Amino acid sequence: MRRVVVVAVVVVQLGLVARGYWSDHKQFAFQMFPESSTWRATVVRVTADGRRVPIERQWSGYRWDELVRVRGLSYPSIRHHADAGLDNQLAFLEAALDWVASNTPRDRETRYLEATVTSWHNADPPRVGVLRSSVREGAG
């Protein structure tokens, strides 16, 4: 029995280490300080009437920095280090957009949130991309 347990743990651990090379989230892969990459994003709420409102402005009693307090996402307009790598950081940002879109019931005007992300992978030139939350039902 203990032989099975030991072999299973070793195999699973090695599998998780390998998974770290392609997964955005690298649980138990132990890739420490993987990149010097940095990022910043302009995040806006796109309303039903087409306005693009920066999330730095409070809306319907919500504040972005109170809704999103972890993983260096509270102030996206400031250039940050991507602690666990750029892919990981942007996966969190995308999930945060979705969470905010789904958890702001008093907001009746936002259709979706959009982040225009400028990222610098290590010493590479900057790249610009756009992330969007899912579209909110019943906005406007």
Add this chain to the structure above:
Amino acid sequence: MNTAAARASPDARGVVAPFDDLLGRAVSMRALALLRVLAGPVVLVHLRPFLADALDGRIYRDAFYEPYAAWYPEVPRGIYVGLLLLAAAAAVAMSLGLLTRLATTTAFVIVAYNQFLSTTHFHNNRAYLIIVLGLLVVAPCGRELSVDAWVRRRRGRPALDPSAPAWPLWLLRFECAAIYGASGLSKLVDPDWFGGTVTWQRVVRSREQFDAWPLPDWAWSVLTDRGFHTGAAKMIVLTELFIALGLWWPRTRYAAVWVALVFHIAIEMSASVQVFSYLGIAVLVVWAVPSTRDRVLRIDPTARGHRQWAGVVRTLDWLARFRVEPAPPGSQIEVVDRDGTMIRGAPALGLALSRLPLTAWFALPAPLLPAVRRARRAGRDGAFVRAHSPISER
């Protein structure tokens, strides 16, 4: 022999039997008992931000979080906060060795449950903590250095056997080495890391943080020099890989432990890694040979200095390396090593200090000093002569 083993071919049994023997051999659990004591404060430090938020009336789901799976159970707010408090109490009990297995299991289950509530909770240091707690749960590590053992003694009941099958220890050694190996390998295969770009950019972009350090201008020039990082990055990668591999061989183990300590302290000074440094250093105790009281420190009980040294060794000998025995009046302090090597005087003290967890880092280079090497050589020759003399054969 079980049915599967009976059916296995002789060749397979030849491979499996030594493996089984390695995993099943009873060894001292002292290192894991010490690690258990040290892990309690790590759990408390880990829980602190969650508890601080909870006491301010906030929990993880009041702001952005991302569950791993929709089916993962989430408990009501009051119960969640209660679980965090229970985990903190369990961590204290685990360190003290009070209802050790129950406390360790409780701490492990709650810390792991909390970790898997959200992808945002994940950090490498927390993953390592879960691994360590999980292996402490399956190892009988409460039979010494614990209130449980003390209560047992007070009640006049015989002490439980402090040795147990070695497999949890081997697994923890594997995990410890795997972490350094995985980290080193990921940097080795990344041209930006191995070429120095990553460390160079991190230093240059963290200038504000480094400004708080009392660094002379020339040191700052070196640290921000691109060429310096071309070499430094390779040193970092090779250091991690050396630790991962060096821990496995007795000849390189002490060096690997020594380097690992320096490595963790350097990381702690230059980056915020939460409990990783403390935990990483604490786990190094599992590399101690899992046997106890197999070295002897002989002192002259009439000499005050000797008694003081014996006190130091007894107090700091958390891994139970030494038996302290009296020597005839006028004798020098003497250490008899595991292999029978006998050394006396200052080299003996150097050797003793190099085998105590708190002083090991400072004293580990001592056995490399010429005087200590000479003393060990002479002691080994002496041990050989004694072992092969007619008197010893009797």
